[in-house]
Structure formats: structure tokens, C-alpha cells
Amino acid sequence: MPKFAKYLLIGSTEAYCGKSATVLGLSYQLQHKGLDIAYGKPLGTSLSESSGCVVEEDVQFIAHSLNLPKNHVVPTMVTLNEATVQKRLQGLDKTDYQKSLAQQYSQMLFGDLVLLEGPGNLDEGSLFNLSLLQVAEVVDAAVLLVARYKSLLSVEALLSAKQRMGDRLVGIVINDIPLEKRQAVNTTIRPFLEQQSIPVLGMLPKSDLLRSVSVRELAHQLNAEVLCCNDRLDLMVESLAIGAMNVNAAVKYFGMRRNMAVVTGGDRVEIQQAALETSTQCLILTGQLPPAPFILSRAEELEIPMLSVDLDTLTTVEIIDRTFGTVRVHEPIKVECIRHLMAKHFDIDRLLALLDLSPAAALS
Known part of the structure; x- marks a missing residue:
């Protein structure tokens, strides 16, 4: 019997919240736990030419950083740019992307867990029927949301997301918390969200290096x-x-x-x-x-x-x-910083329990 992987879709309430960084830090922890992981980005956003073919920069970088074999890199279905949007609006692209997504992903065996990086916010990708919730429903994924802390009002976007995602929302990561606000987030926002059945799995401090x-x-x-x-x-x-x-x-x-x-x-x-x-x-x-x-x-x-x-x-x-704050995490010094922050401030064991995944013996 083939072993079908579970899917975890990492989304965000708005662009540049730290999705790629979260994927990277989380992946290292999962690999350290002995889990066999795969990664992909169904909706592409940042393309570059490499050896004559077009590749998604984030996918290429993260796959390389995690040393993933080719059969553990999930295909990108469509790229969000002016040209693809115009074709779709003009009716020249009638592709059923949800059907393509279901067909391609169902044929692949990925190990224990597939990490999918979602669009920039909850609505991006809707034109191609590949919004965060639409992708989650097609592949039956749990959703981990990343939100950048701005003020106590940051909870509103998370409450709205919970209403839309329901039980698919397995937890959240609050990112970019200034040192002086950490106690307020811990004693006010965290217990409130937990009461709303929104597990707070990570609270990452603001890092000048990551924004550099x-x-x-x-x-x-x-x-x-x-x-x-x-x-x-x-x-x-x-x-x-x-x-x-x-x-x-x-x-x-x-x-x-x-x-x-x-x-x-x-x-x-x-x-x-x-x-x-x-x-x-x-x-x-x-x-x-x-x-x-x-x-x-x-x-x-x-x-x-x-x-x-x-x-x-x-x-x-x-x-x-x-x-500042909108550049991609492609420098080794930033990767090391992310690994350290996620190891210290993210509850990997609770995530695995929520996903009903049993880690293998931790790798040394």
C-alpha cells in the first residue's frame, strides 16, 4: 500500500509576514525530528531563469537549503504576474487549476508531510481558484497562519481567518514582536486566541537581521x-x-x-x-x-x-x-537566524500532536 503524505499549508494574513522564513525554520525542525518532508508553492510569484528554464526562486532556494530530492519538490501550478492575469481576464486561460492540482498531487508520494507555501494573503490566487482555502480544500491540508504583530488589533485578522478556515486552521505564528510588546502578547493576545480555539504555536521576536x-x-x-x-x-x-x-x-x-x-x-x-x-x-x-x-x-x-x-x-x-522587510530570505546568515529563532520560539511538538504525526527518533 502506498503511503500518502499529510499536507500543511503555510499562509499569511498579508504579504511579507514571514511565510518563507517560517517554512524554512519549520522544515529544519521537522527534518531534525526524522520526518521525511516535501515542499512546494502551488501559486508562484517570483520567477527567474535557470539553465534555460523558468523556476520559482523561493522553491529553488528552500529545496536547495533543505537538500530535498527532486521528487520531494512539488510542482507550481501557475505564476501570478501581469501576463498570466491578463490571459485569465481575457478568457484565454480556461484551465481548471483545482483539477490540475488534485491530479498532479494525488499521483505523487512525498513521505510524511508536504509543506506548501500559500499565497500572500487569504484572497490572492482567487482568480485561478487557488486561494489559500481553495488549495487547502483540494489537497485536504491543515493550515498554519503567519501574522506580523502590529498592535493588539492584530487579533482581528486572525479571528476573521478562523471564521473562514474553521477546523483547518491548526495554529498560528505571531511574527516580528518588539521586545517591549512580548509580555503584552503573551498575557493578552495569546490566551484570548487560545480561548477562540486558535493555537498559538510560535511567537517570534522582531529581528533587525531578518529585516536587513x-x-x-x-x-x-x-x-x-x-x-x-x-x-x-x-x-x-x-x-x-x-x-x-x-x-x-x-x-x-x-x-x-x-x-x-x-x-x-x-x-x-x-x-x-x-x-x-x-x-x-x-x-x-x-x-x-x-x-x-x-x-x-x-x-x-x-x-x-x-x-x-x-x-x-x-x-x-x-x-x-x-x-527593508520585503526582501526574500536568501542569505546564509538569515537562514541561520531563522533556524535559531524557530528552534527557540516555536512549539514543534504541539504542532506534530495537532497534525497527529509521530516523529521518528530524532536525528543527531
Whole structure:
């Protein structure tokens, strides 16, 4: 008799809540428990070319990180982008994606548990009949929801999700909780949700590292010219500082921050100099003005990348702000951080009990 896997669908109340990070951290724990897992993303969102074929970036990265064999990587049914949406709206794509999903997934044997990464929110994918609940019903999956903490009102989205998901909602993870709010979440939100039959399986603290972005990604988003230290673009930026004040104020301001990107005018030599002597990961010069030779020389000496952008300061800051917290978790240092956070703050044994899964002997 073939052994059919159980399905766990990881969804979120809104985009960029930390679904991929949760999948990654959870997968490591499941593998450590000796479970044979598979992974997939029925609704694709981030494609790239690889060896002549189009692949889903998250699927490729997570499958590689978990060392999954090819037959444990579940196919993506459709990609959500302008072209596929337009074809669907114009009636050129009449595919019954639920039928395709049922047919493809029923023919595959995946081991103990299949982790499926859901859409960006509860409604995304509805155009293709692949919303979170629709996918869950087709493959008979339990749902684990990830929500980013914003305030006590964060419970409303979770209550609404419970009403829609019913018993399929096996539990939730509250992510990005500031240190000063942790007690309030633990003594107020957690017991309230448990009373509503919503198991709180994880409460993950806010992490500047997980929200950070590499200098390389900033250069890409800003379409910047790299003036020096091309080999240091993997440095991670955790905060943003704007050098628009006088130099004394700037020195004090920079001294209170760490691992920052400093945005300042190409003509603000004294600000650039102050930034280079503090915890700066990169210096971003606006207005396309070349830096003074001694500034460039000092940046090279300290191995701090300098970028030049053809943008004003306000636009530059807006682009960087958008980039924080929305970049994908594809750096090894972030993977290690996720593994640590999930191991410490997620109740894997309770999840396995709720899924009625018995772990094999823990792997060493």
C-alpha cells in the first residue's frame, strides 16, 4: 500500500509576514525530528531563469537549503504576474487549476508531510481558484497562519481567518514582536486566541537581521553605480540614516545606530567622513556627484562600499524603506537566524500532536 503524505499549508494574513522564513525554520525542525518532508508553492510569484528554464526562486532556494530530492519538490501550478492575469481576464486561460492540482498531487508520494507555501494573503490566487482555502480544500491540508504583530488589533485578522478556515486552521505564528510588546502578547493576545480555539504555536521576536538587506540588493533596487568595494556587497544593512544635518549632530546620530546605510548628498564631504568612522555598511551618494578622492580612498581602506545614485535623497530613502522587510530570505546568515529563532520560539511538538504525526527518533 502506498503511503500518502499529510499536507500543511503555510499562509499569511498579508504579504511579507514571514511565510518563507517560517517554512524554512519549520522544515529544519521537522527534518531534525526524522520526518521525511516535501515542499512546494502551488501559486508562484517570483520567477527567474535557470539553465534555460523558468523556476520559482523561493522553491529553488528552500529545496536547495533543505537538500530535498527532486521528487520531494512539488510542482507550481501557475505564476501570478501581469501576463498570466491578463490571459485569465481575457478568457484565454480556461484551465481548471483545482483539477490540475488534485491530479498532479494525488499521483505523487512525498513521505510524511508536504509543506506548501500559500499565497500572500487569504484572497490572492482567487482568480485561478487557488486561494489559500481553495488549495487547502483540494489537497485536504491543515493550515498554519503567519501574522506580523502590529498592535493588539492584530487579533482581528486572525479571528476573521478562523471564521473562514474553521477546523483547518491548526495554529498560528505571531511574527516580528518588539521586545517591549512580548509580555503584552503573551498575557493578552495569546490566551484570548487560545480561548477562540486558535493555537498559538510560535511567537517570534522582531529581528533587525531578518529585516536587513544586502548592499547588493540596495544597489540593484536603486540602480546605483558601485564606486568601490565590489567584493563587499554581501554586507547586511539593518538601518537607514540620512545625512542632512550639521556634522556635529550627524556624528551623534550615526553613533546611536548600527550596520546602517547612510544616504547623503555627493557634496556633503564632512557628513561622508563622519559616516565612514561609524557603524556604516555602505555610503549612498545622491545627485550623481563624484566623491572627493580622499573620501573614496578612506572608504576603500575601511572596506565600506560607496554607491552613487541618479536620484534625489527623498526618492532614494523611499526606495530603501520599501526594500527593508520585503526582501526574500536568501542569505546564509538569515537562514541561520531563522533556524535559531524557530528552534527557540516555536512549539514543534504541539504542532506534530495537532497534525497527529509521530516523529521518528530524532536525528543527531
